[in-house]
Structure formats: C-alpha cells, structure tokens
Amino acid sequence: MILVRTEGKGVDYVLNSLSEDKLAASFRCLGQGGVFLEIGKFDIMNNSKLDMGNFAKEIEFRAVFADNLIYLPKEREIVHKMVEKDLRSGLIQPLNSTVFQVNDIENAFRFLSTGKHIGKVLLQIRDNEKSELSLPIKVYNRTVCDPHMVYVIAGGLGGFGLELADWFILRGARKIVLSSRRGITTGYQAYRIK
Amino acid sequence: MFAEYTHNLTWTVPSSMSLKDAATIPVVYTTVYYAFFFYRPISSGKSILIHAGSGGIGLAAIRVALAYGLDVFTTVSTEPKKKYIMALYPQLKGIIQFIRSFIFVSRLYSTFGDITLQRKTSEIRVIVHLNK
Numbered sequence: 001m002i003l004v005r006t007e008g009k010g011v012d013y014v015l016n017s018l019s020e021d022k023l024a025a026s027f028r029c030l031g032q033g034g035v036f037l038e039i040g041k042f043d044i045m046n047n048s049k050l051d052m053g054n055f056a057k058e059i060e061f062r063a064v065f066a067d068n069l070i071y072l073p074k075e076r077e078i079v080h081k082m083v084e085k086d087l088r089s090g091l092i093q094p095l096n097s098t099v100f101q102v103n104d105i106e107n108a109f110r111f112l113s114t115g116k117h118i119g120k121v122l123l124q125i126r127d128n129e130k131s132e133l134s135l136p137i138k139v140y141n142r143t144v145c146d147p148h149m150v151y152v153i154a155g156g157l158g159g160f161g162l163e164l165a166d167w168f169i170l171r172g173a174r175k176i177v178l179s180s181r182r183g184i185t186t187g188y189q190a191y192r193i194k
Numbered sequence: 195m196f197a198e199y200t201h202n203l204t205w206t207v208p209s210s211m212s213l214k215d216a217a218t219i220p221v222v223y224t225t226v227y228y229a230f231f232f233y234r235p236i237s238s239g240k241s242i243l244i245h246a247g248s249g250g251i252g253l254a255a256i257r258v259a260l261a262y263g264l265d266v267f268t269t270v271s272t273e274p275k276k277k278y279i280m281a282l283y284p285q286l287k288g289i290i291q292f293i294r295s296f297i298f299v300s301r302l303y304s305t306f307g308d309i310t311l312q313r314k315t316s317e318i319r320v321i322v323h324l325n326k
Contacts, residue, residue, distance in 0.1 A: 005312050006284065011240075011242055011267060012240035012241050012242065013236060013243070013264075015229060015230075015244045015251075016240065016244065017245050017246055017249075017252075018245050021244075025279040026243065026245065028251070029243050033235050033242075037230075039225060046287060052264075060234065062229075062234065064228055064232075066221075066224050066225035066228045066229075069224065070203070073201070073202070075232065076200075076201075076203060077202050078232070079228050079232065080203070080205075082227045083205065083220075083223055083224060083227050083232055084205060086225075086258075086261075087205055087219070088208070090256070090263050091257075092217065092219060092223055092257075092258075094211060094215030094218045095218040095219075095253045095254060096218075096253065097214065097215075097217075097218050098308075099214065114270070117249075118248045118249075118253075118274075118275055119218060119248070119249070119250055119253055120217070120218040120222070122214065122216075122217055122218070164278075192303075
C-alpha cells in the first residue's frame with residue numbers, strides 16, 4: 001500500500017510503534033535514505049533481530065526514547081524550546097480525550113487496553129482546580145527528616161530531649177546529637193540511648 | 195502545597211486552553227518533537243508513515259508532520275477511527291485500515307510486499323480494507 005502510493009519509492013520516515021512482524025513490514029516501507037524512528041520498546045527490550053538486507057537502501061534506524069529526556073538536560077532544553085514555540089504559535093493543539101474519574105482508574109486502564117480510544121485517556125483528579133474542597137487526596141501533616149542531616153537536641157538527655165530524639169528517628173532522622181552537661185548518668189538514659 | 199517537577203518538561207498553559215485539554219499535550223508532543231527534530235529533522239516535501247494514527251502520539255505526529263509540509267500516510271485499526279481521522283486530517287495521503295489481529299496483520303503486510311512495484315495509482319487517497 002505504502003509502496004503503491006509512493007510509486008514504489010517508499011517513504012522517507014516511519015514513526016513506528018508496532019512490534020515484531022509488523023515492525024519488519026514497516027521497515028520495508030522505507031525508501032532510499034529513509035529514517036526509521038522507533039518509539040516502541042518491545043523489540044528493543046527483547047533484543048529482536050532486524051533484517052540487515054534493508055540497509056542496502058542506505059536507511060537509518062533510530063530509536064527514540066523520550067523518557068531518556070529526564071536524564072538529558074541539554075537535549076531537554078532544546079526540545080522544550082521547540083514545543084514552546086509551536087505551542088505559542090497554535091500549531092500544537094490538544095488531542096481528543098476520554099475522561100475517567102480518578103476512582104475509576106481500573107476501567108480507565110481496561111478501556112486503554114482494548115485499543116478503542118481515540119487520542120488520550122485522562123484521569124480526572126479534581127472537579128475544580130481552584131477549590132481546595134475538591135482535593136482528592138487527604139493530606140496528613142507529617143514532618144519528614146532527612147537521613148543525611150544531623151539534628152542537634154540541646155539538653156537531649158532530659159526526659160523531653162529523649163522523647164524528641166525518638167520522634168526525630170521515627171520520622172527518618174538517622175544522625176542525632178544530644179548535648180548534655182553531665183553525660184549519661186541514669187539507667188533510663190543508658191537504656192534509651194541503646 | 196507544592197509540586198515537584200523536572201525543569202524544562204513543563205509549559206505554561208495558554209490562557210485559552212483548559213487544564214483537561216492541556217493534559218493531552220506534554221507527553222505526546224515531547225515524544226514527537228524529540229523524534230522528528232532532534233537528530234535528523236524532518237523536512238518539507240518528504241513522506242512519512244505514522245502508525246496508529248488515532249492514538250495520542252499518532253494524532254500529534256500527524257498534526258506536526260502535516261504542519262511541516264510532509265506527505266503523511268497512517269494506519270488505523272477500526273472504521274470509527276478511520277472516519278475520525280479522515281475528518282480531522284483531510285490532507286492525509288493514505289489511511290490504511292487493519293484489524294488488530296495477528297492473522298489479518300500478517301496478510302496485510304504480505305500484501306505490502308506483493309502489490310508493491312506492479313501497480314501505480316494516481317488516486318489522491320486510497321483506503322484499503324483488509325478486514326474481510
């Protein structure tokens with residue numbers, strides 16, 4: 001079909017997300033000097049074989065893993081600028097989407113796996129982004145300590161200091177300095193320090 | 195309240211756009227721009243085959259490829275998807291419908307190989323049904 005429509009020449013680019021025999025067939029659709037842009041992961045992760053004969057057309061196979069951008073700040077900046085430009089110009093437009101409520105996430109995934117969707121499947125987290133009442137996740141205030149930081153408790157061997165040390169440790173602190181004039185003097189202090 | 199995010203992977207939502215619509219943009223368009231423009235930029239007058247044209251990436255990729263002046267071919271798996279995409283992108287050079295099953299897919303692709311060089315066509319749009 002592709003070869004028919006292009007009068008046997010094949011296409012210059014293929015943006016491929018298909019796998020296995022369908023990948024191989026897409027690969028054959030490339031014309032002279034074409035570029036295969038592979039955004040699927042299945043065959044790459046499975047270390048599948050590729051028919052080298054196709055490279056006689058001087059084609060190029062490029063894997064594109066956009067998730068790698070997270071680790072590539074320079075590349076990310078360039079891509080960001082390009083998207084920004086076309087977003088402002090109006091070239092980039094939103095896609096068709098199907099919305100599921102956040103508590104209906106199972107059905108959202110089932111719908112996605114049937115492949116009947118057009119565009120994106122979205123989860124609605126909040127009804128109204130301006131209202132705190134629609135926050136879906138109950139937030140429990142809890143202090144979290146950094147295990148790499150050192151916490152100093154002045155008078156830390158006192159009753160309150162030892163309790164406070166316990167409180168810090170339960171919240172993730174791993175390095176605590178307890179200051180004291182006299183050092184450990186009671187059995188209870190020794191027991192708690194242990 | 196605060197949010198953690200990766201620098202340069204966020205954009206300010208245009209004032210005319212709802213958050214729901216905006217949510218459809220970052221992942222797909224970032225992938226498309228990274229694929230299309232980073233190492234070997236696509237250019238006007240070339241042709242491209244975009245698989246699964248009605249998916250998120252597919253829809254975005256077709257839009258960008260058409261805007262940058264390419265001839266676009268695409269594949270879709272169902273009749274409603276084909277109709278949707280034809281209405282949205284009438285400039286498409288070809289839409290191939292296939293059935294999401296291995297048997298039909300393999301037949302389709304053997305057809306890719308066989309018809310190939312024997313036939314030429316001057317039709318603007320050819321839609322092949324192979325799901326019979």
